[in-house]
Ligand code: ADP
């Protein structure tokens with residue numbers, strides 16, 4: 001097991017005559033035994049970062065340390081890491097046993113040790129009865145378990161996962177997610193996990209690194225990321241349905257009032273510190289409020305037009321528009337407004353978020 005440190009880690013790709021920075025000076029300190037998830041939209045540099053840790057991609061700048069050793073120029077096989085890919089990457093002509101034993105055989109481990117390690121990993125993953133099958137005789141979920149088993153038998157210092165569940169159907173994905181969480185608890189090994197799926201990130205990570213365009217947006221545990229997103233991007237990326245974001249500005253007063261930028265909606269903000277609101281009055285802002293913090297009201301609030309009502313059984317999602325802005329509210333079952341009607345939605349003013357409209361940075365009030 002080991003601590004992993006990324007110090008201003010940078011990747012520059014040569015794109016013909018032009019060079020492009022894919023990963024910008026990423027700073028990350030993963031504690032020994034920690035489960036850290038890198039999450040962000042496609043193309044934000046997750047795989048590139050992971051591949052630099054694995055040694056599959058050269059490092060253009062900064063330092064990578066595993067344990068206390070600088071690994072920048074150490075070949076992948078000497079980094080003591082194991083990686084699991086989305087594509088499984090199993091050898092098709094080999095049995096599951098041979099796939100799992102492959103790396104140990106390369107290292108000339110004694111046969112008895114190889115057999116024991118493979119059988120132990122198979123027991124841990126509940127795949128003992130699959131060991132004599134070849135990949136084509138297995139389902140996608142079974143293949144991914146073999147790929148996990150192949151990583152486990154190596155007893156690495158660090159596990160790296162690159163979207164390992166993306167090829168599985170929704171139900172299996174949830175099941176494998178639990179399996180990976182359990183493996184982490186049982187093995188206690190440092191894990192770095194890449195996904196574009198924020199639900200996967202929130203459910204698996206001790207800490208989450210949100211990336212955008214190769215830059216770290218925020219590093220925090222799931223609770224903090226949800227409660228205090230550092231900018232409007234993180235606010236809208238984490239959480240389903242996403243946080244509502246309304247452009248506008250504050251007008252000073254007692255109470256201060258938020259006026260949407262189309263001028264059509266006014267939202268009084270009682271209960272918030274008047275001096276803090278006065279200090280940011282007039283500045284172009286984005287007001288953020290999560291769907292569960294917006295409630296149907298009989299008076300006050302925002303007058304919106306209901307576009308769509310989605311009954312999910314346990315709750316109802318109300319999709320509405322406020323001028324040009326789309327809003328989503330979660331309502332209790334039985335509280336469904338009718339589509340195409342006008343209703344009032346009252347945001348819980350104690351649970352609002354404010355962001356600077358230009359930089360997107362969070363403003364504390
Ligand atoms: P993610 O895994 O987050 O989807 P990647 O790390 O694969 O993103 O890619 C980050 C950026 O680097 C993308 O813009 C991608 O097009 C670019 N990129 C990835 N691999 C290469 C490569 N081998 N050569 C040039 N550009 C690359």
Ligand code: MG
Pocket residue numbers: 046047048
């Ligand atoms: Mg990727």
